[in-house]
Amino acid sequence: xxxxxxxxxxxxxxxxxxxxxxxxxxxxxxxxxxxxxxxxxxxxxxxxxxxxxxxxxxxxxxxxxxxxxxxxxxxxxxxxxxxxxxxxxxxxxxxxxxxxxxxxxxxxxxxxxxxxxxxxxxxxxxxxxxxxxxxxxxxxxxxxxxxxxxxxxxxxxxxxxxxxxxxxxxxxxxxxxxxxxxxxxxxxxxxxxxxxxxxxxxxxxxxxxxxxxxxxxxxxxxxxxxxxxxxxxxxxxxxxxxxxxxxxxxxxxxxxxxxxxxxxxxxxxxxxxxxxxxxxxxxxxxxxxxxxxxxxxxxxxxxxxxxxxxxxxxxxxxxxxxxxxxxxxxxxxxxxxxxxxxxxxxxxxxxxxxxxxxxxxxxxxxxxxxxxxxxxxxxxxxxxxxxxxxxxxxxxxxxxxxxxxxxxxxxxxxxxxxxxxxxxxxxx
Amino acid sequence: xxxxxxxxxxxxxxxxxxxxxxxxxxxxxxxxxxxxxxxxxxxxxxxxxxxxxxxxxxxxxxxxxxxxxxxxxxxxxxxxxxxxxxxxxxxxxxxxxxxxxxxxxxxxxxxxxxxxxxxxxxxxxxxxxxxxxxxxxxxxxxxxxxxxxxxxxxxxxxxxxxxxxxxxxxxxxxxxxxxxxxxxxxxxxxxxxxxxxxxxxxxxxxxxxxxxxxxxxxxxxxxxxxxxxxxxxxxxxxxxxxxxxxxxxxxxxxxxxxxxxxxxxxxxxxxxxxxxxxxxxxxxxxxxxxxxxxxxxxxxxxxxxxxxxxxxxxxxxxxxxxxxxxxxxxxxxxxxxxxxxxxxxxxxxxxxxxxxxxxxxxxxxxxxxxxxxxxxxxxxxxxxxxxxxxxxxxxxxxxxxxxxxxxxxxxxxxxxxxxxxxxxxxxx
Numbered sequence: 001x002x003x004x005x006x007x008x009x010x011x012x013x014x015x016x017x018x019x020x021x022x023x024x025x026x027x028x029x030x031x032x033x034x035x036x037x038x039x040x041x042x043x044x045x046x047x048x049x050x051x052x053x054x055x056x057x058x059x060x061x062x063x064x065x066x067x068x069x070x071x072x073x074x075x076x077x078x079x080x081x082x083x084x085x086x087x088x089x090x091x092x093x094x095x096x097x098x099x100x101x102x103x104x105x106x107x108x109x110x111x112x113x114x115x116x117x118x119x120x121x122x123x124x125x126x127x128x129x130x131x132x133x134x135x136x137x138x139x140x141x142x143x144x145x146x147x148x149x150x151x152x153x154x155x156x157x158x159x160x161x162x163x164x165x166x167x168x169x170x171x172x173x174x175x176x177x178x179x180x181x182x183x184x185x186x187x188x189x190x191x192x193x194x195x196x197x198x199x200x201x202x203x204x205x206x207x208x209x210x211x212x213x214x215x216x217x218x219x220x221x222x223x224x225x226x227x228x229x230x231x232x233x234x235x236x237x238x239x240x241x242x243x244x245x246x247x248x249x250x251x252x253x254x255x256x257x258x259x260x261x262x263x264x265x266x267x268x269x270x271x272x273x274x275x276x277x278x279x280x281x282x283x284x285x286x287x288x289x290x291x292x293x294x295x296x297x298x299x300x301x302x303x304x305x306x307x308x309x310x311x312x313x314x315x316x317x318x319x320x321x322x323x324x325x326x327x328x329x330x331x332x333x334x335x336x337x338x339x340x341x342x343x344x345x346x347x348x349x350x351x352x353x354x355x356x357x358x359x360x361x362x363x364x365x366x367x368x369x370x371x372x373x374x375x376x377x378x379x380x381x382x383x384x385x386x387x388x389x390x391x392x393x394x395x396x397x398x399x400x401x402x403x404x405x406x407x408x409x410x411x412x413x414x415x416x417x418x419x420x421x422x423x424x425x426x427x428x
Numbered sequence: 429x430x431x432x433x434x435x436x437x438x439x440x441x442x443x444x445x446x447x448x449x450x451x452x453x454x455x456x457x458x459x460x461x462x463x464x465x466x467x468x469x470x471x472x473x474x475x476x477x478x479x480x481x482x483x484x485x486x487x488x489x490x491x492x493x494x495x496x497x498x499x500x501x502x503x504x505x506x507x508x509x510x511x512x513x514x515x516x517x518x519x520x521x522x523x524x525x526x527x528x529x530x531x532x533x534x535x536x537x538x539x540x541x542x543x544x545x546x547x548x549x550x551x552x553x554x555x556x557x558x559x560x561x562x563x564x565x566x567x568x569x570x571x572x573x574x575x576x577x578x579x580x581x582x583x584x585x586x587x588x589x590x591x592x593x594x595x596x597x598x599x600x601x602x603x604x605x606x607x608x609x610x611x612x613x614x615x616x617x618x619x620x621x622x623x624x625x626x627x628x629x630x631x632x633x634x635x636x637x638x639x640x641x642x643x644x645x646x647x648x649x650x651x652x653x654x655x656x657x658x659x660x661x662x663x664x665x666x667x668x669x670x671x672x673x674x675x676x677x678x679x680x681x682x683x684x685x686x687x688x689x690x691x692x693x694x695x696x697x698x699x700x701x702x703x704x705x706x707x708x709x710x711x712x713x714x715x716x717x718x719x720x721x722x723x724x725x726x727x728x729x730x731x732x733x734x735x736x737x738x739x740x741x742x743x744x745x746x747x748x749x750x751x752x753x754x755x756x757x758x759x760x761x762x763x764x765x766x767x768x769x770x771x772x773x774x775x776x777x778x779x780x781x782x783x784x785x786x787x788x789x790x791x792x793x794x795x796x797x798x799x800x801x802x803x804x805x806x807x808x809x810x811x812x813x814x815x816x817x818x819x820x821x822x823x824x825x826x827x828x829x830x831x832x833x834x835x836x837x838x839x840x841x842x843x844x845x846x847x848x849x850x851x852x853x854x855x856x
Binding site for chain 2: 004067192218
């Protein structure tokens with residue numbers, strides 16, 4: 001049987017074998033303590049002179065940080081431990097004595113840690129963040145899988161760069177150009193008209209010359225799309241979806257949230273309904289509170305932070321001046337406001353969701369494409385969706401890393417993905 | 429309440445509302461029959477002159493294929509139906525009368541269907557294949573999530589092209605070159621030493637000038653990696669994993685498998701243990717059966733098909749001449765055979781899994797890198813994994829589309845992904 005640290009509580013008083021790595025060692029004479037990590041958790045192993053062979057006891061001097069070891073011992077209750085148990089060691093097999101490990105348990109500079117991302121992953125905080133990332137991804141997929149959505153992966157390669165190539169990564173594709181996707185939405189619209197409700201969840205790419213703590217060149221985005229959904233139904237789904245993610249993470253990741261010293265009460269508070277305000281309301285809120293903002297433009301990060309500061313839940317901002325939104329966004333009956341919705345996370349984590357209802361009328365969509373100076377030819381297939389059984393439909397995109405950053409309370413997005421890619425970083 | 433066709437069996441005799449599209453219509457005078465699709469399934473709707481208003485009955489003449497409609501009616505038992513029920517129609521709201529639909533229910537050429545992939549997705553067979561794809565993906569993720577693996581997404585962009593750029597897609601990355609990933613394995617090795625057992629599951633890219641029915645330029649691959657696993661444990665996991673995928677799909681997708689007329693008994697037969705033969709055994713098998721094969725090279729598609737023809741389960745071929753395998757593969761004690769394993773699917777679907785035990789000794793790995801003429805510098809971080817707590821470790825990669833193709837019994841891999849990308853296809 002394979003034992004892992006996170007499951008040991010069920011094996012009280014049993015003799016177990018744990019395969020892992022030395023995280024830390026300290027000694028008090030006739031007893032020494034090793035923190036062992038095995039990727040599922042961290043546990044204190046007690047090595048007592050009276051319980052082990054002399055050669056095992058002497059290992060205290062040779063075992064270095066990150067040496068690989070197989071530990072045999074008995075699981076004992078330990079009320080002071082965050083996992084409730086410790087190991088009384090009977091034997092230790094050494095697999096490899098590690099060379100001097102570059103990352104100590106003390107502070108290091110960010111650039112050094114990023115250069116050593118392949119090792120930094122082993123640190124307790126990164127362990128916590130990336131396990132939470134996994135839990136978030138699982139919660140996202142479970143939500144859609146359990147609610148009748150079909151996963152329709154959008155392609156990574158697209159043949160057109162209709163809105164310019166400035167922020168697109170381009171590659172030679174058998175003597176023509178291909179571009180890496182920035183969003184799978186248009187494909188999901190085809191998906192929703194075939195499967196009713198679909199989602200894609202994959203990497204997206206943006207060649208933005210931006211060095212903020214919120215930007216990656218390569219990030220993951222989940223994009224659901226629903227046939228027969230209007231803007232309000234879209235917002236109902238968004239709040240239900242976010243509530244369900246947060247609730248899963250609280251349930252599955254209490255150890256990890258504790259490691260990160262996350263204020264869990266702030267997450268427990270993320271329950272439906274979320275505030276819904278119009279763009280007009282949001283602008284008024286800013287101006288009434290001494291934060292100058294000119295009507296008609298998109299909110300920047302400082303504006304978003306200010307708006308979020310009035311709420312302790314994600315806030316949904318809907319009904320935007322159409323100039324701020326993309327050509328495919330449906331407008332209200334007065335033809336003035338775009339039926340879009342942005343969701344701003346609490347605590348200054350910024351926009352995590354952008355979505356809306358799509359224009360479903362063929363002729364209006366043609367007009368919009370022309371108004372935006374876009375080539376009709378490239379949208380032939382997209383326009384087909386309005387010729388053959390068009391229906392009202394809506395959807396949204398949620399950035400995975402920003403969401404994980406918010407849930408973890410992490411200061412920089414680069415910690416929320418295993419191997420971050422930014423303007424200045426392609427390795428390791 | 430939202431009703432979907434696949435759940436109607438639970439609502440016998442209830443009046444329901446279904447939002448969908450017209451798939452087909454046929455008339456027998458005082459009654460006409462509409463096959464409605466809603467993305468969850470297909471159902472026969474019976475429109476009888478005596479049950480509906482005249483204007484509704486007259487819709488038979490105006491409703492075209494793929495028109496969008498909302499149908500109100502009563503769920504009735506129908507023993508001849510594959511889903512056991514039909515709808516006795518009370519009312520129909522027309523959302524849009526579709527223009528003449530380019531894809532009829534008759535046969536079309538492949539290139540025409542591929543040009544209309546955004547619409548072709550609505551056809552019954554594509555409905556079945558892509559829902560099975562979803563079920564396979566879900567089964568894969570569930571398997572790893574339930575067995576202690578942590579999802580560690582490998583990056584799409586890599587900074588090095590150590591084995592040449594021939595089959596790599598290259599992009600300008602802020603004035604240097606980046607390459608699209610062909611495998612996330614090396615990153616999973618870093619992951620496994622941090623988290624014990626990890627997997628990645630994302631797109632991979634190959635710029636191969638190949639037009640076979642088994643090649644895509646963009647495909648999805650799942651790559652688990654396990655610390656403290658040798659080749660035999662790796663093979664134990666592979667067979668358990670494949671068995672579990674097949675069993676999930678049989679359980680969840682009987683409707684879809686029926687649509688594809690898949691011989692389910694062939695899938696039910698995919699149970700552990702799978703045959704394990706060495707490369708030497710495989711070569712002997714070929715030569716003893718009149719299929720000429722020269723010892724020392726990799727198997728080609730015809731060789732794989734011949735080997736598979738002797739088995740009704742996936743066959744695992746292990747212990748390969750080291751020249752056929754990559755530099756990172758560990759060798760047996762005699763330093764002759766690489767501890768790799770390939771898995772060949774039954775029924776001629778070819779290789780679906782490739783994996784093995786990785787070299788975990790630092791100095792031997794340095795030697796291999798040099799022997800292969802690769803630049804040591806680019807592997808600095810990879811070599812670190814052998815300096816700091818190296819352990820025996822193994823893993824494998826499974827190509828999603830080939831696996832889906834096998835399970836569906838599909839003749840061409842392009843049907844197994846929503847928007848296929850091949851040498852000659854970037855649209856839609």
